Amino acid sequence: MAIHKAADNSFKAIFNDHRLFADFLRDFVPVGILKDVRPEDIEDMRERFLPLFQESRDSDTVKRINLKENTPFFVIAILEHESQVNFRSCFKMLLYISLVLAEWEKDAEKAKPGSSLAKDFKYPPVLPMILYDGKGAWTAQKNFLDRTYLNTAFGKYIPKFEYEVINLNDYSDEEIMRFGGALSYIFLIDKIRNSREKGRITQLPPDYVERLRLQIPDDMHKLLVDITLSLLDKSGYNRKEAEAAAAIVEKASGKEYGGMFEVAIESLREEREEALAEGMEKGLETAARNALAKGYSAEVAHEITGLDMGTIEGLASNAGK
Numbered sequence: 001m002a003i004h005k006a007a008d009n010s011f012k013a014i015f016n017d018h019r020l021f022a023d024f025l026r027d028f029v030p031v032g033i034l035k036d037v038r039p040e041d042i043e044d045m046r047e048r049f050l051p052l053f054q055e056s057r058d059s060d061t062v063k064r065i066n067l068k069e070n071t072p073f074f075v076i077a078i079l080e081h082e083s084q085v086n087f088r089s090c091f092k093m094l095l096y097i098s099l100v101l102a103e104w105e106k107d108a109e110k111a112k113p114g115s116s117l118a119k120d121f122k123y124p125p126v127l128p129m130i131l132y133d134g135k136g137a138w139t140a141q142k143n144f145l146d147r148t149y150l151n152t153a154f155g156k157y158i159p160k161f162e163y164e165v166i167n168l169n170d171y172s173d174e175e176i177m178r179f180g181g182a183l184s185y186i187f188l189i190d191k192i193r194n195s196r197e198k199g200r201i202t203q204l205p206p207d208y209v210e211r212l213r214l215q216i217p218d219d220m221h222k223l224l225v226d227i228t229l230s231l232l233d234k235s236g237y238n239r240k241e242a243e244a245a246a247a248i249v250e251k252a253s254g255k256e257y258g259g260m261f262e263v264a265i266e267s268l269r270e271e272r273e274e275a276l277a278e279g280m281e282k283g284l285e286t287a288a289r290n291a292l293a294k295g296y297s298a299e300v301a302h303e304i305t306g307l308d309m310g311t312i313e314g315l316a317s318n319a320g321k
Contacts, residue, residue: 034067
C-alpha cells in the first residue's frame with residue numbers, strides 16, 4: 001500500500017502541473033483535436049468532482065479542457081493511475097462519467113433554468129483514461145458493453161463507451177525519449193522496476209540529455225526532484241538511497257547534469273575508481289564504508305566496490321558499533 005501511495009502521489013504531482021498534462025495529451029492520447037492544447041487551456045476540477053466519487057485515489061484527476069475553435073465546447077478528462085489491472089474500471093468510469101455529466105447539467109440549470117430540457121441542449125464529451133505502469137498487459141475489458149451479461153440480446157440498451165489505456169509497457173525507452181521534455185524523463189524513471197535497472201537512467205544518450213537541459217524550465221527542477229525521490233522509492237530503493245539521489249540533484253540545480261539519478265551514481269563511481277587506482281583492498285573497503293555512511297544499502301555498496309557481500313555486511317556491522 002505504501003508503494004502504491006508513493007506512486008499515486010507522484011502522478012498527482014505530475015498532472016497538477018498543466019505543462020506536463022498538456023505534454024501528456026499531445027504525446028500519449030490519440031485524439032487529434034487535443035494535440036494543440038496549451039497549459040492555459042486546462043482547468044483543474046479535482047476538488048469539485050473527486051469528493052463525489054466514492055473510491056477516488058490520490059492520482060485520480062479531472063480536467064476541463066477548453067478547445068478554442070469550438071468555444072464554449074470543452075472536454076472533461078478523467079485520468080486514473082493504475083499499477084495493477086483493475087477489472088472494475090469499466091463500471092468505475094461509468095460512475096465517473098455520470099457524475100460529471102450530472103454536474104454539467106446542474107450548472108446549465110443554474111445559469112438558465114429549464115435549459116437542459118431544450119431540444120438543442122448537449123452534453124460535453126468525457127474522455128476517460130487510465131495510465132497503466134504495472135507489469136504485463138492490461139487485460140481488463142475497456143468497453144462497458146463487454147462487461148455486461150446478455151450483451152448480444154440487450155446490446156442497444158447498454159452503454160458502449162470505451163476508456164483509453166495508456167500503457168507504458170507499450171513504449172520502449174527509445175520511443176519515450178523521442179518525445180523529449182520532463183514528462184519523458186519521469187516516465188523513464190517510472191519504468192525502473194528495481195535497483196538493478198538503474199542503467200536506464202545512468203546510460204541516457206547524450207543528445208537526449210542535452211534536450212532535457214534545454215527543455216526543462218528552471219521552476220520545474222524541484223518538482224522533478226520530488227517525483228524522482230518518490231518513484232525511486234517505489235522502484236525498490238530504500239528511502240536513504242532515494243533521498244541521497246534527490247539531494248544531489250537538488251544541490252546541482254539540475255542544469256549542469258544530464259540524468260537525475262545519474263548524478264548520484266557518478267559520485268559513487270568516482271570513489272570506486274579512486275580505490276581501484278590505489279590497487280588495495282583497503283581502498284575498496286574505504287569506498288564501501290563511505291557508501292554505507294551515506295545511507296546506501298549493502299547491495300549498492302557491493303555493486304560499487306565489487307567486494308563480496310560478507311565483507312560488506314561485516315563493514316556495516318562494525319560501523320554500527
